[in-house]
Amino acid sequence: MTSPGDFGGRETWPLWEVFVRSSRGLSHVHAGSLHAPDETMAVRNARDLYTRRAEGISIWVVRASDITASDPDARGSFFESPQGKEYRHATYYTESDSVPHL
Amino acid sequence: MSGTKTAITDESSLDEAGAARFAELLANDQRVEPTDWMPEGYRKTLIRQISQHAHSEIIGMQPEGNWITRAPSLKRKAILMAKVQDEAGHGLYLYSAAQTLGIDRETMFEQLITGAAKYSSIFNYPTPTWADMGSIGWLVDGAAICNQVPLCRASYGPYGRAMVRICKEESFHQRQGFEILLHLMRGTEAQRAMAQESVNRWYAPALMMFGPPDDDSPNSRQSMDWNIKRFSNDELRQRFVDMLVPQAEILGVTLPDPHIKWNEERGHFDFGELDWAEFHEVLAGNGPANTIRVARRRQAHEDGAWVREAARAYADARMTEKIAS
Numbered sequence: 001m002t003s004p005g006d007f008g009g010r011e012t013w014p015l016w017e018v019f020v021r022s023s024r025g026l027s028h029v030h031a032g033s034l035h036a037p038d039e040t041m042a043v044r045n046a047r048d049l050y051t052r053r054a055e056g057i058s059i060w061v062v063r064a065s066d067i068t069a070s071d072p073d074a075r076g077s078f079f080e081s082p083q084g085k086e087y088r089h090a091t092y093y094t095e096s097d098s099v100p101h102l
Numbered sequence: 103m104s105g106t107k108t109a110i111t112d113e114s115s116l117d118e119a120g121a122a123r124f125a126e127l128l129a130n131d132q133r134v135e136p137t138d139w140m141p142e143g144y145r146k147t148l149i150r151q152i153s154q155h156a157h158s159e160i161i162g163m164q165p166e167g168n169w170i171t172r173a174p175s176l177k178r179k180a181i182l183m184a185k186v187q188d189e190a191g192h193g194l195y196l197y198s199a200a201q202t203l204g205i206d207r208e209t210m211f212e213q214l215i216t217g218a219a220k221y222s223s224i225f226n227y228p229t230p231t232w233a234d235m236g237s238i239g240w241l242v243d244g245a246a247i248c249n250q251v252p253l254c255r256a257s258y259g260p261y262g263r264a265m266v267r268i269c270k271e272e273s274f275h276q277r278q279g280f281e282i283l284l285h286l287m288r289g290t291e292a293q294r295a296m297a298q299e300s301v302n303r304w305y306a307p308a309l310m311m312f313g314p315p316d317d318d319s320p321n322s323r324q325s326m327d328w329n330i331k332r333f334s335n336d337e338l339r340q341r342f343v344d345m346l347v348p349q350a351e352i353l354g355v356t357l358p359d360p361h362i363k364w365n366e367e368r369g370h371f372d373f374g375e376l377d378w379a380e381f382h383e384v385l386a387g388n389g390p391a392n393t394i395r396v397a398r399r400r401q402a403h404e405d406g407a408w409v410r411e412a413a414r415a416y417a418d419a420r421m422t423e424k425i426a427s
């Protein structure tokens with residue numbers, strides 16, 4: 001399993017995942033996917049498809065087949081359980097509640 | 103032998119765990135994502151619905167594309183081009199969403215150009231007048247919005263996300279259509295007559311976009327249980343009529359249904375029966391423009407084949423060069 005959108009098939013053009021940065025200071029965020037013959041066309045198609053209303057100032061495209069994803073079936077064992085780990089959050093430390101600026 | 107047996111047991115217990123997880127996601131109104139286990143029926147229903155929806159956006163470009171070269175002003179032409187371009191984008195978002203369910207795009211294109219796939223029957227009506235650009239925006243995009251807003255919460259993640267993007271763009275479509283009609287209604291006698299005549303033709307087909315009445319819509323129940331559909335066809339249709347009546351008043355057009363009347367008790371507008379025989383005829387391929395819509399799509403697809411192949415060959419050649427150097 002690579003990209004969630006990539007199921008192979010008999011496509012003329014490969015599938016690309018598109019990431020758009022909406023403004024300076026923000027991360028590139030996944031916007032969707034598209035088909036394109038190469039990276040140059042993928043960036044152009046991404047501009048036409050995902051930024052028709054000034055939604056972005058920068059675009060990344062990645063070949064869907066180049067993405068490696070975590071195993072969806074191992075969700076439980078792969079990601080650390082938050083159970084009993086409340087001490088990783090600031091809210092766990094209640095004795096300092098009344099102390100200002102803490 | 104025993105190894106094979108274990109594998110089978112593992113698989114069925116995986117399925118069982120998957121089914122339990124799927125039920126839990128739906129019960130908590132959470133989203134199902136492409137890599138999650140899902141029942142075959144759920145997957146098939148979504149592939150059918152999302153690809154039909156994508157085809158509707160793509161075919162939907164034709165009735166309006168018809169007027170781009172004849173729009174009455176440069177501004178109207180620019181607006182119409184932007185709208186038609188949006189519909190192309192909607193089609194592409196939806197094809198992408200359908201693909202995450204395991205169908206490839208070439209297959210969907212083939213289903214469309216061979217006439218095997220269905221799309222919204224509304225796009226099989228012709229657009230003989232400029233006022234039709236107004237009616238399509240106001241009534242057809244209006245009905246689409248009504249249908250699509252609840253789909254933003256569809257249980258299948260990629261579908262819901264595509265719908266959010268689409269809905270953001272649709273409100274411009276409806277407003278520009280309303281404005282076209284508004285300007286015609288403020289114009290000459292002939293312009294007002296053109297607007298009214300167009301509304302007369304589009305009103306009933308737009309109401310039929312919500313699908314057959316609830317008691318004749320056998321798959322609706324299952325779609326609602328799967329949290330794909332959130333409201334029934336008749337509920338959405340009623341909601342749409344309730345919005346249209348005051349809007350028609352502002353426009354100064356008459357909706358072509360003598361049975362429209364406020365019902366105090368229900369808190370809704372009553373309206374007349376629709377001609378479902380016509381709906382089924384058009385859906386079956388016997389509408390005024392079915393043949394030409396599919397033929398145009400097929401021709402565009404076939405005429406563009408050399409471009410797709412050339413671009414692919416160029417990309418492959420560059421890749422080989424890169425590896426060699």
Ligand SMILES: [Fe+2]
Binds near residue numbers: 188189268272
């Ligand atoms: Fe659309």
Ligand SMILES: [Fe+2]
Binds near residue numbers: 189243246272275
């Ligand atoms: Fe639209």
